[in-house]
Amino acid sequence: MERYARGEDRVFEQLYRLLAPRLYRFCLRLAANVVEADDCFQETFLRLHRARATYVTGANPLYWAFAIARSVYLTRLRYWRRRPEQLGASRDVAEAGDLQAHETTPEAELAAQHLHDTLACELGKMSEKNRVAYVLLKEENLSAREAAAVLGTSVDVVKQRAHRAYQSLKSALNSAGWSEYGNPV
Amino acid sequence: MATQSERLYARVRSAVESTPAPTTRTRTRILVAFAVVPALTTLVVLLASEWVYGRPAAGLDIAVASPGAVATVLVLLAALTLAATLCAVSQGRGGLGIAATGLVSIAALVAPVYAALTVLQPLHSGAAHASALTGVSISPWGLRCIFIGTIVSASTLAIFAVTLRRAVAVATGLRGAALGAAAGAWGGLAVFVFCPSGELQHLLVGHVLPIALFTLLGGVALTKVLRP
Numbered sequence: 001m002e003r004y005a006r007g008e009d010r011v012f013e014q015l016y017r018l019l020a021p022r023l024y025r026f027c028l029r030l031a032a033n034v035v036e037a038d039d040c041f042q043e044t045f046l047r048l049h050r051a052r053a054t055y056v057t058g059a060n061p062l063y064w065a066f067a068i069a070r071s072v073y074l075t076r077l078r079y080w081r082r083r084p085e086q087l088g089a090s091r092d093v094a095e096a097g098d099l100q101a102h103e104t105t106p107e108a109e110l111a112a113q114h115l116h117d118t119l120a121c122e123l124g125k126m127s128e129k130n131r132v133a134y135v136l137l138k139e140e141n142l143s144a145r146e147a148a149a150v151l152g153t154s155v156d157v158v159k160q161r162a163h164r165a166y167q168s169l170k171s172a173l174n175s176a177g178w179s180e181y182g183n184p185v
Numbered sequence: 186m187a188t189q190s191e192r193l194y195a196r197v198r199s200a201v202e203s204t205p206a207p208t209t210r211t212r213t214r215i216l217v218a219f220a221v222v223p224a225l226t227t228l229v230v231l232l233a234s235e236w237v238y239g240r241p242a243a244g245l246d247i248a249v250a251s252p253g254a255v256a257t258v259l260v261l262l263a264a265l266t267l268a269a270t271l272c273a274v275s276q277g278r279g280g281l282g283i284a285a286t287g288l289v290s291i292a293a294l295v296a297p298v299y300a301a302l303t304v305l306q307p308l309h310s311g312a313a314h315a316s317a318l319t320g321v322s323i324s325p326w327g328l329r330c331i332f333i334g335t336i337v338s339a340s341t342l343a344i345f346a347v348t349l350r351r352a353v354a355v356a357t358g359l360r361g362a363a364l365g366a367a368a369g370a371w372g373g374l375a376v377f378v379f380c381p382s383g384e385l386q387h388l389l390v391g392h393v394l395p396i397a398l399f400t401l402l403g404g405v406a407l408t409k410v411l412r413p
Contacts, residue, residue, distance in 0.1 A: 007208040012201065016194065024193075042197050047351075049201045051413035054211040054352035056280035064280050067354035068413050075412070149281045152356030 001061035005052045015061070016045070022140065023065050029135045030073040032124070040076060044069040063142070067150045070132060077128065115178055122172035126165055133158050134165035211352045215274050218348040222270070222341050222371060229340075230375045233333050238321060238381070247381035248310045258302050262377055265302070266370040269295050273363040274349060285356050292362035292404070296396040299373050303392060309383030323382045327391015330376040334395045338372030342403060346410045353411035358404050360411055365403015369396030 003011045024041050031037040047068050055064065123131055129151075136147040137158070147162075148155045173179065234243045249255050269291050275283050282288070323329070345364045353360045373396050382388070 005208075005210070012198070016197065020190075020194075038193055038196075041193065042200060045197045046200050046204060047413040049204060050206050051351040051354075053207050053209055054276070054280070054349075054413070056212075056276045056278070059278065059280035064354060067281055071354055071357075071412055146279075148284070149277075149279050150355065152281070152359070153285050 001052075001055055001064075002057055005055040005057075012049075019062060019065050022062060023069060026066055026135065026140065027069055027073070029123075029139065030069065030128075030132065036076070040069060040073050043072045043076075047072060060146075063146055063150050066136065066140070067152075070151070074128075114176070115173075118172055118176040118178065119169065122169050126168055130161045130165040130168070133161035134169075137162045138166070211276060211349065214348040215276075218274070218344050219270075222344055225340055225344075226337050226371050226375050229333065229337050230378045234379050237329065237379075242378045244309075244376070244378045244380045248383070249381075250308055250310055250383070254306065255308050258306070258308060259377065261302055262299065262370075262374050265295065265298055266367070266374050269363070269367040269370050273360065273367040274345065276352065281355050282353060282360055285359055288356060288359040288363040292359065292366050292400050295366035295370050296393055296400060299370065299396055300389070300393045303373075303377060304385065304388050307383050309381055323380075323384075323387065324391070325384060325386050327376075327380070327382070327387045330380050330382075330387070330391035331395055333379055334369075334372035334376045334392065336372075337375040338368045338395060338399045341371045342368035342399060342407070346407055349411055351411070351413045354413050357408045357411045361407030362400050362404030364407060366396065366400040368403065369399035372396065372399065 001015060004015050020041075023044065024037070027037040027041040027044065028034070031040050044065060048065055051068070055061065123134075126134075132151065133147060136142045136150060137144065142150065144155045144158050148158045151158060231241050234241055237243070238247065240246065245255055245259065246252075272283055272287055272291055277283050342365060345368060349360075349364070373392055376392050380387075380392070382391075
């Protein structure tokens with residue numbers, strides 16, 4: 001990232017390879033559907049490119065990219081909120097995610113689909129703030145301090161938001177007949 | 186047949202290649218801003234004070250109740266201004282700026298601290314005395330001070346905006362407010378050096394209120410400029 005920030009355009013591909021997998025997954029978690037996630041991802045890279053001179057040497061570029069992605073997402077969210085007639089997800093976030101059945105029996109696939117639907121529905125219902133805090137802490141494995149820096153808030157607030165998200169996911173899973181670890185109860 | 190990820194890469198690559206990006210590092214721009222803002226403030230104050238009162242720093246030597254107290258307050262105001270500016274423009278170690286609580290503190294505290302330093306303790310013997318000494322009438326609403334403060338604060342805010350353009354990925358509203366407070370503090374410092382009035386109404390309206398207004402202005406107007 002440091003070389004790219006200095007103006008070396010040829011390292012872009014290398015940078016893309018390093019950032020893209022986790023950044024795309026983060027965009028998928030933020031956005032309402034795959035098309036929206038693709039747009040968010042592309043816009044994030046574009047802004048990262050435009051703002052590359054502002055990169056601070058030694059900083060983690062992934063966290064910086066997360067912060068830009070969230071900024072992009074919030075901008076898009078505000079845009080769509082002003083045009084509610086355009087809302088309507090075609091596919092849900094978790095459809096392209098990691099939740100897939102490891103067993104191939106029809107029952108296992110059905111159960112995994114049910115679990116996935118429950119989680120996706122609950123993630124989609126919760127507030128953006130709680131969802132992002134949860135994703136950064138539990139899925140991207142950032143520390144509370146790092147997540148607070150990415151979200152521009154305090155450590156305590158991040159912990160509270162992630163806890164609220166966790167509680168609502170847990171209660172949604174329980175009421176759908178699952179334990180919080182994804183086993184049927 | 187290209188896969189979805191290859192198509193996405195091609196889209197991103199094409200968008201990036203067709204978008205110009207500045208390569209002047211933000212740290213360089215911050216250093217330039219730190220050189221320009223004090224020079225600009227000094228220039229405006231010296232010119233305005235010379236033009237209006239016929240001396241370079243009227244607020245520091247006309248109708249002064251205690252030179253020692255004025256010097257102390259000047260040092261404290263300079264420290265407040267520098268601290269607010271340093272914190273507001275800081276990119277932090279992670280490149281995401283200082284913590285949100287720090288930004289809130291700057292935005293919320295600069296104007297009250299400035300008021301506490303300049304209003305609570307009477308540093309000048311009053312506008313009437315100053316007018317008598319200089320032969321220049323001083324508005325009870327501080328119109329001249331508002332003008333001088335606004336010139337300095339607006340220029341400073343514009344310099345900060347150019348310096349940190351597209352450099353603030355998180356808490357842009359708070360960062361804008363902190364930058365506005367810092368810009369207001371530079372204006373406040375300028376009018377402290379420029380103005381010999383000690384009237385409460387004049388100080389509150391002409392010196393303190395613009396700082397609060399610039400804090401709000403920064404929070405509202407800089408958000409889009411600062412976002413990457």
